[in-house]
Amino acid sequence: MASTAARTNLEIVQEMYSAFNDGDVETVLGHMDPDIEWTEPEGSRYAGTYRGPDAVTENVFAPVMEDMDPFAAVPERFVDGGDTIVVLGTDRGTVRSSGESLEAPFAHVCDFRDGRLVRFVDYTDTAAWQQAIGA
Template structure:
């Protein structure tokens, strides 16, 4: 399986709510960073699959209904994959709609994610979660 296919598989698993597959694809010593200015960046860098699961995915899923991270473009070069896409979801407390573009920079080692960097419209995240 190529690195591009691995990352596409992670987005597919996330869309299906398959957290064990997503977290299982992360190295034990992953370095995960949310975009500076994103309220979820308060614990950067997340340094384990458990930290990512609790600190990122857990908080997103408890704050948004129908949350999706939908890539429309994946570009791979060696151990690096960049995904371009859109976040969407509805804030559970306010009903506000999230519609934020993203770029994700993934680094893989031995078929697992060793690093992640998010780039997104942090103003939307801050306005809704901050």
């Protein structure tokens, strides 16, 4: 396997989505800068800006996995801007408590520096999330 420095940011993002959807959160966290800034949209149950991988895990990854089973962020298109990668796709899953299905389009903006994810901004259909989860 090539080292992180030798890989493109696009390849890293693709690996992160694949790992996340396979339940390998450690690989995802391993590509984050220690000072990552991660933003979830207002109107979302997970809304806020979180700093650092631990805060992302506590406020986004863990609650999503508690709420949904299964869950996947399915990428459909990658727009490669070098240090900025935009991922267009669909969040899909089933709400644990109700069995309600979720299908919500997203755009994720991923900013990189030196092969590390330093900023992530999620733009998603918060109404679809609210309808599915009831929040």
